[in-house]
Amino acid sequence: MYRFVPFFLLVLAACSTTDPIVEVPDRTPPAAYPNHSLEQIRQSVAVSGxxxxxxxxxxxxxIVSPDRDDSATHSVRSRIADSTTATIRGPLGITVARALVTPDSFLVHNRFAGELVVGRVETADRFLPGAGSSELFARAVLGLLAPDESTWQVTxxxxxxxxxDRRADGSRRVLIVDPSIWRVTQAQEIDASNRVVADQRFSQxxxxxxITFPRRVVLTAPQDGLRVxxxxxxxxPNPADLRLRFERPDDVDVVVVE
Structure with missing residues (x-):
């Protein structure tokens, strides 16, 4: 799977900011803790972002994997419910890769390899820990994950x-929610053998x-030794001049991910 490492670079993003970033004040749990209901937790996280x-x-x-350790800069723009684009730049600002994730598919143009990687968005979870849809991908990049309508057990x-949330096949999802900021600070996918297959952590x-955002996002696939x-x-947030730019290149090798 490591030939597809450029795909992991899509989890980043770029632009200028209008308001200064300030530290979150004292993170003390609200007075109602630990007695919030599942619906209160779900609604509070949804409203906060x-x-x-x-x-x-x-x-x-x-990006760290068993056979490489790469660093770069990133630019990402996203319409969360629709599509996300990313540009990755190496030394001297040289563009290394461009990517597009849509509700149907993902495309990654690896300029150094001269290839275009394409696949259904459902396969993205194999290459980006915890991503399985364009919206989940966009939310993971900026720490905007939220519990869905599943029957979560709250502890x-x-x-x-x-x-x-335990599924019928024995696998489960786990979310850690910090009620002082109503943000998911960790998300895990755990298989039926109790092995963590994807781990997402949000901090700083x-x-x-x-609006509260994490400065640091760490995505790992422990079974593959991969960390982004x-x-x-x-x-x-909500830039007035947002543009999603991705042109499908010609004269490149096309690699289809099944």
């Missing part, structure tokens, strides 16, 4: 809520335009 429909971010990315734990929370670390330097 619900104003974000589009975004642009930039920063640094590091208070050390000032947070642990939400667990700060506010931009009154994103450090967001600038974050722009």
């Amino acid at each position: 619900g104003a974000v429909r589009t975004y642009a971010v930039d920063g640094d990315i590091q 208070p734990r050390e000032g947070t809520y642990l939400l667990s 929370f700060e506010t931009v335009e009154g 670390t994103m450090e967001h330097a600038r974050i722009v």
Whole structure:
């Protein structure tokens, strides 16, 4: 799977910010903790990030796998409910890769290899830990994950809520929600053998335009020895001039992911 490492670079983003980023104040759980219901938790997380429909971010990315350790800078622009584009630049600002993720598919143009990787969006989870749809991918990049309508089991734990959803096949999802900021700080996919197959962690929370975002995002696939670390330097929620730019290149080898 490592020939597709450029795909992991899509998890980053770029643009300029209008308001200064400030640190989140004292993160003390609300007075109602630990007695929030599942519906209260779900609604609180949804409302806290619900104003974000589009975004642009930039920063640094590091990709570590058993056979490589790469660093680059990233630019990502996203319409969360629709599509996301990413540009990855290496030394001297040289563009290394461009990517597009849509509700149907993903495309990655690896300029150095002279190839275009394409596949159904459902296969993205094989290459980006925890991503399985264009919206999940966009939300993971900026720490905007939220519990869906599943029947989550809620357990208070050390000032947070642990939400667990077990599927019929024995696999499960786990979310850690911090009620002081109503953000998911960790998400895991665990298989039926109790092995973690994808782990997403969000930290260094700060506010931009009154909305809380993580500066640091770490996505790992422990079984594959893969770790993607994103450090967001600038974050722009709902930019007025958002443009998603991706042109499908000609004269390149096309690699289809099944």
